[in-house]
Amino acid sequence: xxxxxxxxxxxxxxxxxxxxxxxxxxxxxxxxxxxxxxxxxxxxxxxxxxxxxxxxxxxxxxxxxxxxxxxxxxxxxxxxxxxxxxxxxxxxxxxxxxxxxxxxxxxxxxxxxxxxxxxxxxxxxxxxxxxxxxxxxxxxxxxxxxxxxxxxxxxxxxxxxxxxxxxxxxxxxxxxxxxxxxxxxxxxxxxxxxxxxxxxxxxxxxxxxxxxxxxxxxxxxxxxxxxxxxxxxxxxxxxxxxxxxxxxxxxxxxxxxxxxxxxxxxxxxxxxxxxxxxxxxxxxxxxxxxxxxxxxxxxxxxxxxxxxxxxxxxxxxxxxxxxxxxxxxxxxxxxxxxxxxxxxxxxxxxxxxxxxxxxxxxxxxxxxxxxxxxxxxx
Amino acid sequence: xxxxxxxxxxxxxxxxxxxxxxxxxxxxxxxxxxxxxxxxxxxxxxxxxxxxxxxxxxxxxxxxxxxxxxxxxxxxxxxxxxxxxxxxxxxxxxxxxxxxxxxxxxxxxxxxxxxxxxxxxxxxxxxxxxxxxxxxxxxxxxxxxxxxxxxxxxxxxxxxxxxxxxxxxxxxxxxxxxxxxxxxxxxxxxxxxxxxxxxxxxxxxxxxxxxxxxxxxxxxxxxxxxxxxxxxxxxxxxxxxxxxxxxxxxxxxxxxxxxxxxxxxxxxxxxxxxxxxxxxxxxxxxxxxxxxxxxxxxxxxxxxxxxxxxxxxxx
Numbered sequence: 111x112x113x114x115x116x117x118x119x120x121x122x123x124x125x126x127x128x129x130x131x132x133x134x135x136x137x138x139x140x141x142x143x144x145x146x147x148x149x150x151x152x153x154x155x156x157x158x159x160x161x162x163x164x165x166x167x168x169x170x171x172x173x174x175x176x177x178x179x180x181x182x183x184x185x186x187x188x189x190x191x192x193x194x195x196x197x198x199x200x201x202x203x204x205x206x207x208x209x210x211x212x213x214x215x216x217x218x219x220x221x222x223x224x225x226x227x228x229x230x231x232x233x234x235x236x237x238x239x240x241x242x243x244x245x246x247x248x249x250x251x252x253x254x255x256x257x258x259x260x261x262x263x264x265x266x267x268x269x270x271x272x273x274x275x276x277x278x279x280x281x282x283x284x285x286x287x288x289x290x291x292x293x294x295x296x297x298x299x300x301x302x303x304x305x306x307x308x309x310x311x312x313x314x315x316x317x318x319x320x321x322x323x324x325x326x327x328x329x330x331x332x333x334x335x336x337x338x339x340x341x342x343x344x345x346x347x348x349x350x351x352x353x354x355x356x357x358x359x360x361x362x363x364x365x366x367x368x369x370x371x372x373x374x375x376x377x378x379x380x381x382x383x384x385x386x387x388x389x390x391x392x393x394x395x396x397x398x399x400x401x402x403x404x405x406x407x408x409x410x411x412x413x414x415x416x417x418x419x420x421x422x423x424x425x426x427x428x429x430x431x432x433x434x435x436x437x438x439x440x441x442x443x444x445x446x447x448x449x450x451x452x453x454x455x456x457x458x459x460x461x462x463x464x465x466x467x468x469x470x471x472x473x474x475x476x477x478x479x480x481x482x483x484x485x486x487x488x
Numbered sequence: 489x490x491x492x493x494x495x496x497x498x499x500x501x502x503x504x505x506x507x508x509x510x511x512x513x514x515x516x517x518x519x520x521x522x523x524x525x526x527x528x529x530x531x532x533x534x535x536x537x538x539x540x541x542x543x544x545x546x547x548x549x550x551x552x553x554x555x556x557x558x559x560x561x562x563x564x565x566x567x568x569x570x571x572x573x574x575x576x577x578x579x580x581x582x583x584x585x586x587x588x589x590x591x592x593x594x595x596x597x598x599x600x601x602x603x604x605x606x607x608x609x610x611x612x613x614x615x616x617x618x619x620x621x622x623x624x625x626x627x628x629x630x631x632x633x634x635x636x637x638x639x640x641x642x643x644x645x646x647x648x649x650x651x652x653x654x655x656x657x658x659x660x661x662x663x664x665x666x667x668x669x670x671x672x673x674x675x676x677x678x679x680x681x682x683x684x685x686x687x688x689x690x691x692x693x694x695x696x697x698x699x700x701x702x703x704x705x706x707x708x709x710x711x712x713x714x715x716x717x718x719x720x721x722x723x724x725x726x727x728x729x730x731x732x733x734x735x736x737x738x739x740x741x742x743x744x745x746x747x748x749x750x751x752x753x754x755x756x757x758x759x760x761x762x763x764x765x766x767x768x769x770x771x772x773x774x775x776x777x778x779x780x781x782x783x784x785x786x787x788x789x790x791x792x793x794x795x796x797x798x799x800x801x802x803x
Contacts, residue, residue, distance in 0.1 A: 112591045112595075112597075113588075113591065113592070116580065116584065116587075119579065119580065119584070120577055120579040121579075123579035123580075124579055309536070309542065313571060313573040313574060313575035314575045314576065314577060316536070316541050316569070316571055316575060317571060317575040317589065317636065317637070318592070319539075319558070320539045320564060320567065320569050321564060321589070321593060322561035322564035322565040322592070323592055324561070482543060
């Protein structure tokens, strides 16, 4: 326990770690807030969602009329523009529409960003596809307006469910990407731990290793302290976002804290992996950690939100495995989309990442020891 | 007397470089054992192998009669190490640092508190307990480094060049402290390239070069290994070759050298060598100034055995 407490004190008092894990994300969040302040403060009210429909030869003829029939109170759900593919993509790029619905046998969607409006488009399209037979029949019988009215009620429920408790801040994903960055920067604590277990890396390592310490309990205490600090830093950032910057994170519930715990563990495990893999110099370790974390966050939309959509269109597997994207998506699915299935999927993937990094670190150490043994034998 | 350290045929290689080359050592309880050698002679590597911090290629290390390996916690609990580089945490205060390292050995809080306070008193850091290492001078930092290594009252204490870059006042305090620890019963291993320190402190000395011990013994035994009994230096502004040859003819003189107005005469024992040399210079009408006479040093021993200066290597 003494060992754990001292470890905690040391990590908490370390200025480099404090800068990267707390000061840097707080400063960036404050700058973001200053830059996007008006956008994030805007009161949210439902607005008709502009979409473009690009129809092909085998189009579903009822889709456009169905979308135009749907109403949210007095307002139409969608304002639909029928156009060609190039024009639709241009409108999407200029952010004049929220989605492109491709209607050519299959119905597919293209978005420029992730958000509440996009979620509603997706939910309603999914619902349409599931009930297409019934809608087609209603169109033949001339009862489409009646069926559409029934669907409107159902969609109102969907929308209310989406709106209730969900974040309506269109810029929230930037801040979620910042949280992802802060989580990955928790690797600093993991790196510091590995440095003190490597003879010749830092002076104190030799002193610690010459003491009668059991390796397993030392590593457990080190990991526990690093995790505690990293998780405390997550709580501090969330508190800063919600209480100081007044960001709309939706209804914060217990799952957010579960997610924070897994993200913190991922950061620490990532640090251990880098620390075990790179044993040349502290600078190199930090450079690799910061560089890869930044790149991961860039792919998750830290600099530009549309990048995840572009990746989704060109190489979706990156979005399924990039840790920062998974962290952002876990927040998105929990706080914006209210999609627990997707949330759990993200957490599971992050859990797998944690396992890979932990076992990877052990593997690297074991391999290094064996190489040393073989070298000696040779 | 009980053997505390026994090293048999130790070999440690770094690729092509043989850092420790078939080294044998035996250190008894209560000794202050000096490992003397120039930088790169293998002293620190020997210590690291002894502590199982470095895997060695061949040989065996026994501490307190047990084979030493990284998992031998019983042996580790009896050892204290003061490393060459200051090994303390920047984020902890003086008190916290000593308490932390002591806690790695002593679990009982009450006992630990007593030990920590005793260590603080021992190194004279009472006024600095709440200071962070960054605020301490080089000498105080070295004292903190020592306190962290000895607070748990180890039976064997290894000092690896603890006085490097330390002012003379702090150096004396450190050396006095080490002697006191030895008086309290600790066996000491002291590595250094400063021969004066080793001469002052150690009861037995091993001189190391290129990973090997070239000589082991008490300082008297080591000095007997050299044929130099006395080195006499005389300030002489001018001397002819004939006169210089005449000096070499004096009884017990075996080597003469004249450089930079200084006549260096090495004698292999005998009495009144200074007197005989000055009488000759007077007789030969050679003018001379100041005269210095030195007994043989460990540097002379090192020079004679290895053919190079310990002092020069240590610069």
